[in-house]
Structure formats: structure tokens, C-alpha cells
Amino acid sequence: MVILAGIILFALLFMGYSHYHKLHKAAELKGSDMAALNSAEKIVEYDALIYGNMKFATEISDALNDLGISSDSVHDINNIDMSRSYRYLIAAGCSDLDNLTVCAMGIKMMDIKKVLAVCNQPHNRKIYEENLIPVIFSGDISPSEIALTLLKYS
Missing domain, CATH: 3.40.50.280 (Cobalamin-binding domain)
Structure with missing residues (x-):
């Protein structure tokens, strides 16, 4: 029973890490991507x-x-x-x-x-x-x- 709980805990930790890693990768913007985003969204600022x-x-x-x-x-x-x-x-x-x-x-x-x-x-x-x-x-x-x-x- 303890071994089964350990395997399940290990599997959950591994799945959590892999999902976190995928989300983190998806959310990253490279410098060139950020520059393109900024140039596409030129907002005129007023005083x-x-x-x-x-x-x-x-x-x-x-x-x-x-x-x-x-x-x-x-x-x-x-x-x-x-x-x-x-x-x-x-x-x-x-x-x-x-x-x-x-x-x-x-x-x-x-x-x-x-x-x-x-x-x-x-x-x-x-x-x-x-x-x-x-x-x-x-x-x-x-x-x-x-x-x-x-x-x-x-």
C-alpha cells in the first residue's frame, strides 16, 4: 500500500512539473517577439x-x-x-x-x-x-x- 501511494505521488509530481514547464514555455516571449508586439500596438499617449x-x-x-x-x-x-x-x-x-x-x-x-x-x-x-x-x-x-x-x- 505504501509503495502504491509512493508511485501515485511520484506520478502526480511528475505530471505537475511537466504541465508547469509547458505553461512556462508557452508564456515566454522572446525579445524579437516583444518588439514585434510593441510595434504592432503603438498607443498614442497623451499628457x-x-x-x-x-x-x-x-x-x-x-x-x-x-x-x-x-x-x-x-x-x-x-x-x-x-x-x-x-x-x-x-x-x-x-x-x-x-x-x-x-x-x-x-x-x-x-x-x-x-x-x-x-x-x-x-x-x-x-x-x-x-x-x-x-x-x-x-x-x-x-x-x-x-x-x-x-x-x-x-
């Missing part, structure tokens, strides 16, 4: 991510572009590509809850260091401050003022 309604985000994007900062704009939280990296984030949506959510995602999940949010309701300012998110108040603020304020906090 800034702008969240907000289409017209306003486009105006902010134009203002940033005038300052030499490339940007990508998103109009729906669900469309934010978490795999991309950005240097700046501007959350300029109509909802403070959305702006706070986008800022939290950018800071905690995307490691964006320079963030600016548009605060729509003055009574929400404390929430932004408690989360160390620089704010600029909505109203008659221009997209170029938002872009310059972002750079001021940088």
Missing part, C-alpha cells in the same frame, strides 16, 4: 486626460494644446481607459460626484499626480479639500483659465 461634456472638454483640450500639452477627452466615466498613463487630469463634468469619482480613480488607480477638478456647488468644496483635490469653481471660468490653473498646481 492630460479631460473628463466633462464634449463641448467644454474640447475647449479645454484646445487651450492645453495651445500650451503644448496633448490631451485626450472622455465624456463618460465608463469609457476611461485605466491602462493609459497621464501626467494631468482635469475633471470638468457637471456633477461634483462624477468629478470626485474621476479624480479618485485618477489618483488611486491610474497614479496621476497632477489633478484639478471643477467644483460646481460651493458647499462641496470641503469634500474636495478633504481629499486633497485642487478645485476651481465653475461659472464664468474659461477653458484657458482652467488650463493655466492646472499648470499652476503642477
Whole structure:
């Protein structure tokens, strides 16, 4: 009985090792394969991510572009590509809850260091401050003022 258990144990160890070895071999990428993969998947990286309604985000994007900062704009939280990296984030949506959510995602999940949010309701300012998110108040603020304020906090 002990011999049979030993044979079974040896067979299981051998099968486990051979499967691990096959998986490891299949997962390996050679240097030339990695270079080919990288060249096939050229992703344009942007300096800034702008969240907000289409017209306003486009105006902010134009203002940033005038300052030499490339940007990508998103109009729906669900469309934010978490795999991309950005240097700046501007959350300029109509909802403070959305702006706070986008800022939290950018800071905690995307490691964006320079963030600016548009605060729509003055009574929400404390929430932004408690989360160390620089704010600029909505109203008659221009997209170029938002872009310059972002750079001021940088």
C-alpha cells in the first residue's frame, strides 16, 4: 500500500512539473517577439486626460494644446481607459460626484499626480479639500483659465 501511494505521488509530481514547464514555455516571449508586439500596438499617449461634456472638454483640450500639452477627452466615466498613463487630469463634468469619482480613480488607480477638478456647488468644496483635490469653481471660468490653473498646481 505504501509503495502504491509512493508511485501515485511520484506520478502526480511528475505530471505537475511537466504541465508547469509547458505553461512556462508557452508564456515566454522572446525579445524579437516583444518588439514585434510593441510595434504592432503603438498607443498614442497623451499628457492630460479631460473628463466633462464634449463641448467644454474640447475647449479645454484646445487651450492645453495651445500650451503644448496633448490631451485626450472622455465624456463618460465608463469609457476611461485605466491602462493609459497621464501626467494631468482635469475633471470638468457637471456633477461634483462624477468629478470626485474621476479624480479618485485618477489618483488611486491610474497614479496621476497632477489633478484639478471643477467644483460646481460651493458647499462641496470641503469634500474636495478633504481629499486633497485642487478645485476651481465653475461659472464664468474659461477653458484657458482652467488650463493655466492646472499648470499652476503642477
